[in-house]
Amino acid sequence: MKCKTLHKKLIFFLEGDLPDKEQKEVREHLEHCADCAAFAQEMKKTLGILELEKSPEVTPFFYTRVKARLENQEEKAEERVGSPVWERVLQPVLFSLLLLAGIYGGFKIGEPAVPEYSPATYAKNELIPFLNDMQTEPLETFLMEQNNGN
Amino acid sequence: MNEAEIIDKLQQGNETAFRVLVENYRNMVVNTCFGLLHNTEDAEDVAQDVFIEVFRSVDKFRADSKISTWLYRIAVNRSLNFIRDNKKRKWFQPFDDVVKSKKEKLNQLPSAHAENPESELENSQRAQMLHDAIDSLPENQRVAFTLNKYEDMAYKDISEVMNLSVSSVESLIHRAKKNLQKKLYLCYKKKCI
Known part of the structure; x- marks a missing residue:
């Protein structure tokens, strides 16, 4: 038997699943091949872990914990039954409205200021210069009037 | 009762x-x-x-x-x-x-105060390697193998739990063992432990 063939059969050999003839062939190979024997030993040790793990220690308070969890879940379920409309409908609606209001407000605040070009604005801009005394009465005219007076 | x-x-x-x-x-x-x-x-x-x-x-x-x-x-x-x-x-x-x-x-992992820390450490590394190999199996193979190994369940009982035929369970466990063997051999070659 070749080493490669043995590697395919080793787990079945260790579990005693092989027919007698093949079981014997594997045993004989292991007696002569140190490398395969080492692998077989490793595999045996690793699979042996399954036996060690078989019965994990269960906490002595297991039933108490199950009972406490059961009661806790029942209490929560009762609380949920008490206010289903508020939790399932009104809360999401309220939060959605707040979100929409926030988005709308954000857009409004972020809008750039648009200059006004209405006819009233134009008229206002045009009138202002004539109301300014300095512009309606140039300095030269003022000085000439002063001289004439003297 | x-x-x-x-x-x-x-x-x-x-x-x-x-x-x-x-x-x-x-x-x-x-x-x-x-x-x-x-x-x-x-x-x-x-x-x-x-x-x-x-x-x-x-x-x-x-x-x-x-x-x-x-x-x-x-x-x-x-x-x-x-x-x-x-x-x-x-x-x-x-x-x-x-x-x-x-x-x-x-x-x-075992502490240094354990009776035999070296062998404890080796065992826990070996367990980790085995768990990783089992976890990498396809779901059906993993379930069949686990029930067979951890609970010593017969193929017939496993077939009832998994709603499969006995021959399907047999085939699942056979393939699970083959896959495990492959993974453990790779690990042995890479000297995982």
Whole structure:
């Protein structure tokens, strides 16, 4: 038997699943091949872990914990039954409205200021210069009037 | 109290029957969950949920099957769901939690005060390697192999739990062993331990 063939059969050999003839062939190979024997030993040790793990220690308070969890879940379920409309409908609606209001407000605040070009604005801009005394009465005219007076 | 009596009383909401059920089957359920989850705390946590589900859905239980088959089925489903949820959670897990869980794993390793720390350490490394190999198996193979190895269940019983034919279970376990062998050989070559 070749080493490669043995590697395919080793787990079945260790579990005693092989027919007698093949079981014997594997045993004989292991007696002569140190490398395969080492692998077989490793595999045996690793699979042996399954036996060690078989019965994990269960906490002595297991039933108490199950009972406490059961009661806790029942209490929560009762609380949920008490206010289903508020939790399932009104809360999401309220939060959605707040979100929409926030988005709308954000857009409004972020809008750039648009200059006004209405006819009233134009008229206002045009009138202002004539109301300014300095512009309606140039300095030269003022000085000439002063001289004439003297 | 026999199985039929337990079920009958449970359906009437009898608390003593529930206690008897939990005490009688807790090791079996925790062991099955442990075989798939490889962590005692998680296994106990899932096992508690299994019994709660049993308590809540006892009315749906059909008297033609055994309690143990029903319990095994719920335990397997709950454990597989737990694994799936954990995988999803890992994507969104903060880095701190990853470090914390790694630390917890390290703390589970034997301390220097153990009687034979070296062999304890080797055993825990070997166990980790075996768990990784089992976890990498396809789901059906993993379940069949775990029930067979951790619970020493016969192929026929496994077929009832998994709703498969006996020959399918036989084939699943055969393939599981082959795959495990391949993975363990690779690990041996890479000198994982």
